[in-house]
Amino acid sequence: MAGEFQSREERRKKLQQSKGKKQAKKKPSGIVKKIFLSLVVLGIIGILAGVGTFAFLVKDTPKLDPKLLKDPISSKVLDKDGELISEVGSENREYVNYKDIPKQVENAVLAVEDARFYKHHGLDPIRLAGAVVANFREGFGSEGASTITQQVIKNSFLTPEKTLKRKVQEAWMAYQLEQKYTKHQILEMYINKVFVSENSHGLATAAKVYYNKSLNELTLPEAAQIAGMPQSPNNYNPFDHPDLAEKRRNIVLTLMEQHGYISKEDMDAAKSVPVTASLVKEEERERDEKPYDAFVDAVIDEVEKQGDFDIFSDGLTIHTTLDRNAQLHVNTILNTDEVIKYPDAEFQAGVALIDTKTGEIRAIGGGRNQEVKRGFNYAIDTKRQPGSTIKPVLDYGPAIEYLNWGTYQTIDDKPIKYSTGQEFGNWNDKYMGPISMRTAIQLSKNTTAVQALQQVGLERAKEFAINLGIPLKEIFESYAIGGFRVGVSPLQMAGAFSAFGNNGMYTQPYAVKKIELRDGTVLDTAPETKPVMKDSTAFMITDMLKSVMVSPGTGTTAKVPGLPIAGKTGTTNYTTEDMKKWNIKSDKVVPDAWIAGYTTNYTAAVWTGYSSIKTPIQAGADQKIAQLIFKNLMEYVSKDIKTADFPVPDSVQKVRIEKGSMPPALASEFTPDSEVITEYAVKGHAPKSVSVKYNKIDAPGNPQAIYDPGKNVVTLTWDYNNPGNAQAQFEITVTDGVAPKTDIISEKVVTLQNPTPGAKYSITIVAIINEKRSDPATTAVDIPLPQQEEEGEGNGNGTSNGDGDGGIVPGIPTPGDGTGTGNDNGTGNGNGNGGRGNP
Template identity: 35%
Template sequence: MAQNYKRSSGKPQKKGGKRSRSSIIKRIVLWLLLIGLVMLVAGSFLFAYYASKAPAFSEEKLKDPIPAKIYDKDDELVTKLFEGQKRELLDIDNTPEYVTDAVLSVEDDRFYEHGAVDFRRLGAAVLNNVTDGFGSQGASTITQQVVKRVFLTEEKTIARKAQEAYLAYRLEQEYSKDEILEMYLNKIYYSDGIYGIRTASKYYFDKELDELNLAETAYLAGLPQLPNRYNLYVDGESGTNRAHTVLNLMLHHERITEEQYNEAINTDITANLVSRSEEERASSEPEDPEYASYINMVKQELQTNDKFKDMELGEALASGLSIYTNMDSGVQAQLQTMVNDRDYYYNEKFKSEHFNIASTILDTQTGDLVAVSGGRDYREVVMHNQALVKKNVGSTMKPFLSYGPAIEHMKWRTDHLIEDEMEYQPEGFSNTISNYDMQDHGEVTMRDALRQSFNIPAVKTFEAVKEEAGENAPEEFAENVGLEYSTEDEDDLSLTFNDVLGGGDHSQFSPLEMAQAYASFGNGGTYNEAQSIRYVVTDEGETIEFESESEKAMEDYTAYMMTDMLKGTFEPYGSADFIPMNGLNIAAKTGTTSYSKELREENNLPDNAAKDAWIVGYTPEYTMSVWTGFNKTLENGEASFVGQDEHITPQWFFRDIMQSISTYNGQDFARPDSVVQVNGNELAVQGNEGLQSTETGRRQQQNTETEKTVEEPSQVITESEEEPSTQENTTEPSTQEETTEEPTEETTSEPVQEETTEEPTQEEATEERTEEPTSEPTEEQTEEAAPSVEEPVEEQTEEETDEAA
């Protein structure tokens, strides 16, 4: 019985197990169906939600692009940006069939067969996105591309794709397939500011669509995918390869025969390409050229914003944006007008095509970009903006690699004594350097060394900083104010004395970068990245705020003490003392760079000939950088700064602009509590009042009553200036401004030469110019230059500098 019981009891258990498994399967199926239903309902609600947030469907926007509007700091409309050349619209009924065949083959071969969304392509794209990540492959139809370009952005999100599908459905309810294809062909972007395939046909090949050969047609059909990369003017090989890809697709979809394919593959696409220089290529010029430099900055900044970085710039600017900037439109117009005005300059060489000038004006406190000039008669050509081109900056680097770090790390007083010499061999080098006047001025204060732009004290200070504060201290100080030296290729870069004097290969910075750096001194030590855009309002009413970098770059005592010393630039014996800045509390530094010895000899140039001249200065209100230079070297100094009047050209420009735009509100730089006054008008970091030593002995002076004042070194120099100057021309005629605006001081200055040197491995030296004060009261003063004992290194010509930028 027990045995039977066990067998009989086992059977029901087995039957029960079958029923249990069947029940589980049913339950799983039911749950899956339920989950699927829930997901379907949830997806429908989510789709409906996203669709409800889609931009309004506008027939007006489907017809024409909406130009971007540019507003100034006062929210006044300045100009509108109409993108590209005048459009040549096509009529779909008159469009050759092989043109539409080429476009459909590469973009949407089943366009006339599916609805607004191609679910077959969508399914394949979903599988690829699951394996390769969302957004790895798209499945947009031509209809979807039209609504995306007109109403949406390029961001790859579920919300945007849902809105795209909804708007595509709406579009196909309102328009026929032919009408939608016509919209697409008239709106698509073809690089160089070109919109529409008919406009592109005339621009690239000077042909109507029905005159194109098959290879040219394939090229235009494939160009819009990556227009700037496949542009034949940029990369002929990439453009040709793209055309061949389109021809392959046309053959694959049986829209051309094998014979047509072979003929087209062997056709040179560039044979009929219209010849265009960079200047002749289409560009997006604003209607008002005085704003062109600023608009160029706006465009570059727009492309760095997360909202617009994935969009073609032309498409963004044609989408109806309202761009609110920091531009002072009056200052901008005045700046560019003066840059363009050849009659402003008395000397014919400054009126020539070889001379150029670039300038940047910032709000000292905020870093807002007030105005900018990218060069004389600036026109936007392939983003070539002289305000962004890196150039050797001469002595304007001394505050960042020498004196600023010395105050920051070693808390030097402004009357810290440095031992000057007639010649000096920088530590670790065989080269020797000298001051502009080839004189030994004995012990000079840091203030006076900076004011008169002596070379040897600057280099000795640089060496002291590296020894006491660390090998990388000067470089780090400069990088804190945006003057980056190290690159990905040169992360182990070691700065030398040549960089201190602004003549090294690595000491090249743009007018914008120099303005940002000097504004940090005027802003209490806070570095602000220059910013042109405040915010942007899209055509749908969305506001996108723009934020810029702002960070503490140095201690407030460093910023204030450097500013106080840089005020001496406009005082007697300062490097710009011929330029009166009456009524303004202003600090500045000048700088020049000269030619190599080889170029001077080759072109019969005077020893004091310079190719670049700078001034960068600031008030509590504005910071302004000015670069002037020549883009070509001509014999006998016909395209060079020669003589005192010419060297100070940027200084006059700087004075006239700064005096014109300043409010003269009496505002001065506020002295922080960390700075105390010592020994008359000298400054020290609080708690370090007694810290003073000579550079050679590092000794602390015992008797503060015998400390040298600023005037004493100046007197020594005056006495030593009996030797004749190396200047070839010291009696050139002054400008009208120079005649009427002479300083009231009894003594002015005349230029002699200063020079920097290169590393010993090159056995060369780079030259730099500074001003030399003179005892002749009738002479004028110009910039720095210093001859070296060694052979000078060849600096980049202007052409090389521009090309590198």
């Protein structure tokens, strides 16, 4: 019983313990309820806050205006004075109704822009997630996140700023649009509204512009090409960027196959067709008659870079930097025979004119005889090797900036080697030996430029050039003379050179000062001005480039009389392989001719050549056309305004340098003026040493000239203290009162044979050692007349004025106070009374 009792007792205790545990477990249930209720409350608060926030963000959402839905609003482009020069966006548009949109075109648009268009109500969370995946799978840009409905709203009503407010408003209006219009109407709006480059809107217009077809005539690859353009119209323009356009078209075809619109066979067949196969030929494209289109090209490019803007449909007011008079004159220079006599119609030129101080673009010369809208712009789009024009930017500018070279810096113009060991020399195999940096730039010597780059170092030179807007991704020593793998444009060169004329301050050239949105918001788009070099560097480059424009400089054709102007010319050359490949016979022809230069007001850069590098600029006058364009343009824009000279900054000083000294040395007081150049040094970095090349040496001592009447000679002797036994020579100058005679000898004794009786000889002796000259030592000697004692009578013709009757020296008059006649025997019977004459 006891065991049973114990067991029951134990069971009772265990049961009680179990109940206690259950009760203990029930206690936390109150906390859970509290947490749950708190979350519910927070959820309600969050919903209310979200609703409130949503209501606040959409309270000033624009109303759905049917006119804005159908027609994009063109943008106004104003010149620097606020005058309208162009309306961009309303020039070229063909409208198409939904019933006339081919199913193939619709499928292409849906595949790339919004495959679930008919399944959502304006917003598509599934599309948003799918776009993220597609961008990882197919590459960035393969599929966007916005629905077609959202794109219609964005392009019709809202500013392009990427903010939460705009996205919320876009979503709200997209929902409203779906409630008010059918899917077919919305798709019709989209297809007619999108920008397709070439100043054109709508896919029907694109079909005409690129293929000269209506939409229902397009092939599958053509339909895919125009359907893919709206994401980045200018980049996917098949005229300008066929490679990018083809890649984009193939993405559209892939998406069409993925979404079941076409078969794999159709996709592969369409992808095999080159995107250029059926494009409108260049000669058939629409001609461009607008005088400001080259400049508007720059405006369009800049607006696109400023953000998510569509200049062709956003109704922007764009304030630009254009000087319309300068632009019209550039057009006259390029497209008429009034200024330049061009060799043929195919000869091309690109011109960029900017304000030196602000970087504002004043005019753009996009090319000659441009026949299409938004054609290739040779001032902006061209990428050609700059040749010697790059030397101030890549070689000599960095040498002054980093090595504190002065304009006098002596560089040995001689054959050299690249760091690779390859030999390099001047194109004509002619060399001048040690010359100053100024002379090297003035004559555009190549070996000196390479040596400057080598001493600066490639990386520092590259950094210097990049800060001036030259987009170098790599650099080699051959770049010192402009042999770039990827070239530069005239606009980039103008920007770089303007910094030299603006005391080392650089502003990236720009055409757009500010953009005014439809809602009144004004965006200041002017880039920031920044220091990129010391003012000493800028000034010394400028002063040397002024020398380029005067004889014997390479830029004399571009000089404008009376205008303080600096510049650098450049040409490129064909390699031996190029000449062989393209059957070029002459080594005097070039593919490119450049000039870039500036005043304190304007900077201009001009490139000339042909669209194909295979066609050379002929030797002679044609290679000077770039300089003639530059000269005429700078002369035109500088008339009737004051152009100040470039100020000398406090950071530089003038120095007298002995020509050819290497390393550079100050001229001494003995250096001949003909051997002295006056140049500029960075203050605190002028040469410290003074040349001793022309210092005076000891003059000869104890000069004596002794006449020996017996031998009838004069012997000249002197002493000379010659320290170090240096090789000395002596310059002897003898003057007898009639004409000096000079000779250089090595001995210290001279004999003058048969001196003239009665003459006085003055003698100067100058010592010369290693081109150094001493002060002169001088002496003199009188040569006596011979004496005669006899008297006699004669019938000669001689006369004398002596103390006696006549002269005693045969044939030579002597003084006397009587007059008489004498014969060769020395006696006379004159009018005076006898007496011996005194010689």
